[in-house]
Amino acid sequence: MAEPSIKVTxxxxxxxxxTVLTGLGYLWFxxxxxxxxxxxxxxxxxxxxxxxxxxxxxLIFIELKSDKGKMRSAQLEWKxxxxxxxxxxxxxxxxxDFDFLVTSLVSLT
Numbered sequence: 001m002a003e004p005s006i007k008v009t010x011x012x013x014x015x016x017x018x019t020v021l022t023g024l025g026y027l028w029f030x031x032x033x034x035x036x037x038x039x040x041x042x043x044x045x046x047x048x049x050x051x052x053x054x055x056x057x058x059l060i061f062i063e064l065k066s067d068k069g070k071m072r073s074a075q076l077e078w079k080x081x082x083x084x085x086x087x088x089x090x091x092x093x094x095x096x097d098f099d100f101l102v103t104s105l106v107s108l109t
Contacts, residue, residue, distance in 0.1 A: 007066075007067065008095035009065070009066055009068070010064050010065060010066045010069060012050075013064050013066070013093070013094075013095055013098070014030065014048065014064055016065065016098065017049060017062060017093070017098075018030065018049070019102065020101075020102055020105060021049070021051050021105065023107050024053070024105055024106065025051050025053060025054065025055065025109065026051040026052065026053050026060075026105070026109075027051065027053075028049055028050065028051035028052075029049070029050045029051070030048060030049050031046070033083075043077075043078075044072075044074040045072060045073075045074025045075040045076075045077055045078045046078055047061040047062055047063045047075075047078060047079075047082070047089070047091060048062060048063055048064045049061065049062040050066070053108065053109050056108060056109050058088060058108040058109065059086075059087045059088065060087065060089070060090065060105070060108065061078075061082050061087055061088070061089045061091070062090045062091060062093055062101070063075060063078075063079065063089075063090070063091030063092050063093065064091070064092070064093050064094075065091075065092040065094050066091070066094065066095070067094055067095060067096070069092065069094065071079070071091075071092055072095070073089070075091075075092075078085045079091060085098060088108065090104065
């Protein structure tokens with residue numbers, strides 16, 4: 001009998017990625033203002049994580065999604081703009097992409 005697959009939520013994936021970024025020495029930002037009723041403004045669709053490595057200078061943006069999560073048009077607009085920049089963009093990163101992301105982050109440090 002097959003084992004049931006474990007569903008990873010986007011917030012669980014977020015915490016895993018934050019842990020990896022911290023362990024690799026990245027400085028990172030994730031806006032949790034919606035969770036704390038703080039008002040911040042930006043163009044909708046900004047990626048979930050912005051990070052920079054203080055030694056290598058790598059600037060990265062990461063958009064996270066659950067297994068069934070879909071990119072909204074505003075997120076696709078940010079993705080296209082960031083892919084056209086000198087920054088590195090990863091997304092959408094789903095739980096099945098976690099190992100790829102970790103390997104990529106290590107290579108950028």
